[in-house]
Amino acid sequence: MKSAITISLVPEAKGGPFVFWEGLADGCARAAALGFGAVEIFPPAASAIDIAELQGLLDRHRLKVAAMGTGGGWLMHKWTLTHPDAAIRKKAREFIRAIVDVAGGFGAPAIIGSMQGRWEGKVTREQALSWLGDAVSDLGEHAASHGTVLLYEPLNRYETNLFNRQRDAAVWLRTLKNSNVRILADLFHMNIEEEDMASSLREVGALLGHVHFADSNRRAIGHGHTTVGPIMAALRQIGYAGYLSAEILPLPDSSTAAKRTIDSFRFYTA
């Protein structure tokens, strides 16, 4: 398994679960100094990524891009893939498609998290899932043209009412025509929703594409009460070889959160 840590380029996301906040140059330098293998980037939009600058930083620091978030479209514009307004759904899809392109250029997947939205009002669950299924199939196919996958993240009950549990999301993804979508298992969300986190990961199996390595309170692993051993055993059992990416709060500060994460990563993957 491989290590990654988050960089937010969105000042409006302050208070959110990202470790580094001072730009790509700062985040990449600090990630590399601690020995991380990759960075997960949260941009306000695809256009905010200076591709030449990022490539230079990755080369200099021998880093990879683990993934790119698309939640900027929700945070900045309140766009989602299941919005009742077709024009907004289109904007959401275009916003994500542009990030699929930028991330794809670095061999990395984009993440559908908060952009999935929720069903409510006049939108039925069936309708929302139909729109979401079309969108992730299409975006997954687009990711394939870059040789990457698309990541779909089940969120806890406070953040969506579409899929909260890994198993339910996996069953649904298997019904879609496009098979290029993988699950992002976020251990913070799972702590709230899963009966047994390790068994849930075993059920996701080969569909698992990315892991958010966060403790029960969204602090660095080791600073909440999640029992990590059985989770790591399940990941090894299903042959997971992807990233454990620290989408965590920068507490007590970014440096400490990052240091504790890499220490935990080394401990659990030794």
Added chain:
Amino acid sequence: MKSAITISLVPEAKGGPFVFWEGLADGCARAAALGFGAVEIFPPAASAIDIAELQGLLDRHRLKVAAMGTGGGWLMHKWTLTHPDAAIRKKAREFIRAIVDVAGGFGAPAIIGSMQGRWEGKVTREQALSWLGDAVSDLGEHAASHGTVLLYEPLNRYETNLFNRQRDAAVWLRTLKNSNVRILADLFHMNIEEEDMASSLREVGALLGHVHFADSNRRAIGHGHTTVGPIMAALRQIGYAGYLSAEILPLPDSSTAAKRTIDSFRFYTA
């Protein structure tokens, strides 16, 4: 420790964490049949409780009232104790005071949960805590006139930004002039917020007034991944003799959730 189970009298709360939904007569009969010692009631307002009817049901079934929720004021009217508008704060306090009176008549405390609101916009955290402190001191004093306490419940980060952790709430309560407020420790919220649930309960100590007995996913204890043993040991260590009250989702249905709760209660308090 004593057992209790929740009855909601608020159809608008459908989907919420209450076990019985078919009125006081139904809820009391089913609670008693399973061997619960008390019911925790969630009314839309104080006036919705028919005092003579409830007293009759309690006598017939040999039940007590464990507590009454006040969140109907938030759910039905969006009133809170920290609302920027003084007229709304006043309505919130009067709404709760009326429930303190009804609950107090049955020797039971009222609960301040969602009615605490949150700080945001032009309201600073200091301002919100000052309003909340005044309100809980006053309502606590009023509860004392009935020979009961007032319960304050820290909620998880998605439900308030005032106090999420038991220890922070306990430190704050100790600064208030009125000492008649106790903490309600909800194990579902604690699963999200506490580094170590058992230690947090030990820190609350004698301030603990009520426990919501819910697993990590708000289902009956035993149906999530919370490690209950150390929590029960901490409760015994601090001499807690109050209720373990099932504020849980009625899943897979009310009867099963109730049966599993009383079985878990007996197992852990045997």
